[in-house]
Amino acid sequence: MNEISRRTALLGAALLALTACGGKEDKLAPVAAQRTMGITVFPAYGATDVKPDSIVTVTGTYGRLDDVQVFDSEGTVITGAFSDDRTAWVADRRLAPSEKYTVIVRATSERGAAVSQTSKFSTLEVTGKNAVGSTLISPPDGSTVGVAQPIVIAFNQPVINREAALAAFKVETSEPVEGGWYWIDSREVHWRPKEFWPSGVEVKVSESLVGMDLGDGRWGVSRRENSFTVGREQIIKVDVRKHRLQVVRNGKVIKTFSVSTGKPGWETRNGIKVIMEKVTNKKWTNTAIDAPESYTLYSSYAMRMTNSGEFIHDATWNGRIGSANTSHGCVGMRLSDMRWMFNNTIMGDPVVTTGSPRKFRELWNRYQDWNVDWDQWQTGNFDLSDG
The missing domain is CATH 2.40.440.10 (L,D-transpeptidase catalytic domain-like)
Structure with a gap:
């Protein structure tokens, strides 16, 4: 056996001994060490004319997501939630039309290295008759009203997809009250109880039309809420x-x-x-x-x-x-x-x-x-x- 062959045999024996001592996990360690953490953001970097009803999502591979920040050109934040294993994050609301967004992601790779990524995109421009928003919620915020007062939401444009729009409206009461929405015309919808309001009930009404597809090329652009109290009967x-x-x-x-x-x-x-x-x-x-x-x-x-x-x-x-x-x-x-x-x-x-x-x-x-x-x-x- 020449010197080269002898050294090769000794190296092989040493590697075999290390493998036997290290066990199964050490056999995989060299492979894992080579994996690089990946971060994917949707919508993609540089995307334009993104539909407002898109939902921002972030996924990570070979590591965990530590922090995700999503905000528009005015600094308004879109919040969201992580998956249990922190390999995914999903926004909890739609985007706004005619906006520019920034997504900042901070993460930690399997090897413990800090990883960060910044992404930017813009949404579809929506103007004129295609921008549908509420002009008021009545009764006024903080008011005390009589037992027959309906809730009124009025709009700046006709709402084409009225049934879908109801998903953006919410009425919360301090005690159970049966009631429902009814369209008075294409620009005004009312909510009333089945019977007159119970005296003393506290009510919060909100609408979140932002980013909602309202049909015929029209998109929701408003978000607002009011709270009121029902007075004596x-x-x-x-x-x-x-x-x-x-x-x-x-x-x-x-x-x-x-x-x-x-x-x-x-x-x-x-x-x-x-x-x-x-x-x-x-x-x-x-x-x-x-x-x-x-x-x-x-x-x-x-x-x-x-x-x-x-x-x-x-x-x-x-x-x-x-x-x-x-x-x-x-x-x-x-x-x-x-x-x-x-x-x-x-x-x-x-x-x-x-x-x-x-x-x-x-x-x-x-x-x-x-x-x-x-x-x-x-x-x-x-x-x-x-x-």
Whole structure:
């Protein structure tokens, strides 16, 4: 055996001895040491026109993810969650249209080495009629409302995919309340309970349309939330035939007033209405409602019940309050009585009118919600067959 052969044999014996002592794990160690950690980010680096409903994901191989940061051009952060073994991270919400995003990943390889990667991409530009967002959530944040107040979300553009949009709306209550959404028209959706709200319930309503595909090339661009509280239970009852208004609080009549409602041809609508607005020093003119008589009158206090112009207000010019119906659809009261009503009524209080031959039918005449049968309300009115 020459020297080279002898040394080769000795090296082989030494390696065999090391393998025998090291066991199975050491046999794999040289292979593992050669593996390099890989990080994959979706959407890919430099991607443009990314659809907003894409979800950012990060995966790592041959190591573990330590930290993932995703933020837009204004620094707004998108949060997410890691898998149990920290080899994957998934964002918990959609992207915004017309935005640029940065993704920063920090990780540790199998060998304990620090690994980092930065990625950037941009989303689809969405402008004009294709950008759909809410313009308001009502009632206002922090308000206290009556038991008939519906939740209202209004939009800047018609919502084409109305059924899908409902997935972006959420109503949370401090106690269980059965209720549902109903489209009034393509730009406004309401949520109401099956019955009047329970007194004292706390409500949080939110919408998260950002990045939602709303059909016909339109994308959601808004995110907002409001919280409100339902106040004491108070129901205003108007009896057209008896020329009487009663205030019922917590099931007991606490006040009874004489009133004058709409005359023939201008009858006050029957049904359940909701106090929408309270104003002082209200001016009334015949031109505002196309009445044939010419007049300009003033009320110190007025509370709106419909978009079409039904109010409860003081009518100092009316000498037949309590004995005849002479108005153009409003509920007229004496000044002192109306002052009490104004000071003891809040937005969202229901007004239940009975005894009139004219029904409250018009869905557009906010808020007609409580006059829609509950079975019908539960359909959602996605095709706006009643709108």
